[in-house]
Amino acid sequence: MLVLGRKLNEALMIGDDVEIIIVEIKGDQVKLGIKAPRQVKIYRKEIYEEIQSENIKAAENKPNINHLKDLEKLLQNKKNQ
Amino acid sequence: MKEKIQTRDAGEVEIDSRQKINFPKGLFGFDDYHNYALLDWREDSPFQMLQSLENKEVAFIVLASDILFTGYKPEFEKEDIKDIEADAVEDLLFFVILTIPGGEPEKMTVNLQGPIVINKNNNKAVQVISMNDAHGVRVPLLELITEGGK
Numbered sequence: 001m002l003v004l005g006r007k008l009n010e011a012l013m014i015g016d017d018v019e020i021i022i023v024e025i026k027g028d029q030v031k032l033g034i035k036a037p038r039q040v041k042i043y044r045k046e047i048y049e050e051i052q053s054e055n056i057k058a059a060e061n062k063p064n065i066n067h068l069k070d071l072e073k074l075l076q077n078k079k080n081q
Numbered sequence: 082m083k084e085k086i087q088t089r090d091a092g093e094v095e096i097d098s099r100q101k102i103n104f105p106k107g108l109f110g111f112d113d114y115h116n117y118a119l120l121d122w123r124e125d126s127p128f129q130m131l132q133s134l135e136n137k138e139v140a141f142i143v144l145a146s147d148i149l150f151t152g153y154k155p156e157f158e159k160e161d162i163k164d165i166e167a168d169a170v171e172d173l174l175f176f177v178i179l180t181i182p183g184g185e186p187e188k189m190t191v192n193l194q195g196p197i198v199i200n201k202n203n204n205k206a207v208q209v210i211s212m213n214d215a216h217g218v219r220v221p222l223l224e225l226i227t228e229g230g231k
Contacts (some may be wrong), residue, residue, distance in 0.1 A: 014101060027091060038160050043210060050218050051210055052110040053196040058141050058180040058192070059111070065123070067186030068142075072126050074226045 086118055086217070088132050089152040094120060099149065101134070102206045104162040104201060109208055114139060117206075131197070146175040146196065149225055155196050155211035162198055167207040174199040179222065190219040 005014065011021040017037050024031035034042055083097045102117045116134040127148045133139035146153045153175060167173055176197040182188045193216035199206040 002082070018107070024196055038158055041158075041161070041210075042208045047194070047210065048109075051208075054180060054192050054195065054218050055110040055141075055178065055208075057182070058093065058160075059139050061142065061179075063122070063128070063142050063180040064186070067181065067189075068101065068122065068126065068128055070186065071222060071226070072128065075127050 087137040165200040167200040
């Protein structure tokens with residue numbers, strides 16, 4: 001892992017197309033500005049990991065027909081509203 | 082064309098090849114599996130199963146988002162769905178994945194932040210991450226059904 005120090009308003013280039021700027025430093029929070037082409041996806045890391053781990057949890061479920069029956073009734077009622 | 086597949090919960094099931102969905106990028110956490118079948122859970126049930134064709138133990142309970150509420154618009158870029166070659170929003174179907182924590186059905190949650198987008202014209206799909214933070218990863222299904230979602 002490359003570790004670089006940056007001061008307020010300084011920036012990093014990642015490859016030729018991605019730029020990260022230190023926009024604000026307030027207490028323990030650093031605000032980063034990111035300039036990147038649209039096809040480069042930028043996520044807060046915890047969201048990305050959350051979706052991954054939620055998928056894994058979801059795949060572990062073995063649905064019980066009775067559990068779903070109650071929810072189906074509720075969905076049906078909602079549809080009829 | 083019909084074929085037989087192995088499922089996690091229902092043994093051997095016959096499907097029509099039109100039920101097969103291809104995920105060029107797989108699903109988050111399951112990058113190696115690209116081929117799934119969309120199965121009906123039971124007749125009359127809005128719940129469906131997304132069953133992996135490459136690992137029979139991998140299956141997800143999913144719900145077409147328009148069953149839950151209208152107006153669910155996950156926010157993503159056109160780039161995110163370029164792999165499924167869709168031209169128009171009318172070509173897209175949104176499904177959300179359900180999680181049943183600890184076998185307690187009342188606590189069932191829906192992942193609104195990571196929906197599955199299917200192109201109904203070619204059955205290609207991708208899981209996207211909605212940039213709208215109001216779309217939670219674990220939204221209680223009961224709340225959505227009883228209060229009316231957004």
